Amino acid sequence: MKAATPLRERIVRFGPGEGLAGILSLPHEPSPGAPYVVLINAGVVHRVGPNRLYVDIARRLAASGTAVLRFDLSGLGDSEVVSAATTAAEAAVMDIQAALDYLQQARQAQHFIVGGLCAGADYSMMAAFVDARIQGTILIDPSVERTARSRLIHVSRRLARPDTWAEILRLKHPGWKKSLHWLRRVLPKGRTPRLPESRAAVTHIERMQQRLGSYEMLYTRAQVAQLLRQAIGRGVRLFAVFTGGVNHRYNYRNQLFDMLPGVDFRDQLDLQFMPDTDHCVSDAASRASMLQIMDDWMARQVAAAAARRQNA
């Protein structure tokens, strides 16, 4: 049994009617001037994070001097439905801002880093686009668009597998479905091969689910580039991790730069490519490695904040 350091964690409630619930991990020895970190739900998984990722992040960063809040967005986990926003993304940004308001008022926090996995990463970036209190984001497998090179890598990897050919020959491969969709778009009406209605409905739902929570829902790629330029311009720092769990979309280290060629990230992006781990960074070795890298990055943010204070 490992020797356990007693945790310093507090249950917190905030937002409309104190309906949002979270857990604040506090450091035993706080780093002076360190920003507060706020972690946002990955999809519908409650605040502990997929395979307990957020608990590990919160306790690791707290052990190094940074306070971390993991909380449940409206309607998720142990939070009530408090938002009247019309979309999940708008509600998430409002809830994130409610968390920042709470930490400002109750803990006198001034600066924040917001982060998460998957949809949590997307919502974090959206919040950073609109809230100047956010100085940095932790983005683990955020939504990204494919590039020509990433498509080529993906397809060639798939074609190298016997399983793929077996599915193609049995007409079970999803490529058949996509081909039919493409044909429906390009062929004149009346000559379009038709999917059964039930299958077409399912396909529509699947496509909508793929888009939910992604930048595609709210922004075009040009808008994302513009918003990123603005955020970087005001000093927002990005810690971005891409895992093997999204290798169908992101599969070479510098894909981010090919996706957004008009964005100069300056020295404000720390890009980590971890193709050997899964989407939730589940295996012990990869998780330990990512936590170490994240911890080091956070230490640099704290040092930079201290330097800025001194200069001011």
Add this chain to the structure above:
Amino acid sequence: MNLFFFGTTERQLFGAYHAPAAAAPARGAALLCPPWGPEYFAAHRTLRQLASRLATSGFHVLRFDYYGTGDSAGERDEGDLASWVEDAGVALQELQDVSGDSRISVFGMRLGAVAASRLARSRAAQVGTVVLWDPVVDGKAYLRELHSAQKEIDRWSLTPRSAVSYPPAELLGTPLTPAMTASIERVTLDNFRELGTPRVRVFLSDEQPGNQALCGMLRASGTQLRTETVAGQTPWREETLMQGLVPNLAVEWLVEAVR
């Protein structure tokens, strides 16, 4: 709903207490024991809904996380079924202190049902009803089932996680230590013998040979047994979580069955 920590400083546990609705008749108290690993994350939403419905009908309810899981202290690779039963015992005492009820209904889902049944046997005087939701009755078969699911994922993954040898060090994203493996593999129907409580409720989402044997064994032992089987009421499956579904048929039957 009151979220709080309890237990000792070294073994801090997370709990969520749902107070009974003021207008409802007093019905006692209910402790919910969650499942393990990948099933824990998927089931959280449904267990919260079950707790809420039980509270609405008049129960004091406590949900909690075992040591090394959820928001409780401890690392992912700490704990086994024996330590879970100890944690459930601490939670039982906490709920008794909060509610003032001397006999508690103990719910358990999947491996949580194993912990619930062992708790009932060791604390017979404190447990009124045992409620089992798709209990794991064959630990070796359960691990093989999860391992098959892992292998299916790995078939298409560039980052396969399942070791060639069995048991793997990690299963569906959760560390599987030798201690945990051994404690799960030892789970058999015998786990549910002589529960020490006269009332047992069993909810099953599908017909499996082990489940029928379990019900037969419980009937033969003279317990007041009620069972229900409804296909597809499987909140521990990831796809149920991702679809945002709560299996309401199961939740409503369980609430009614313990009144």
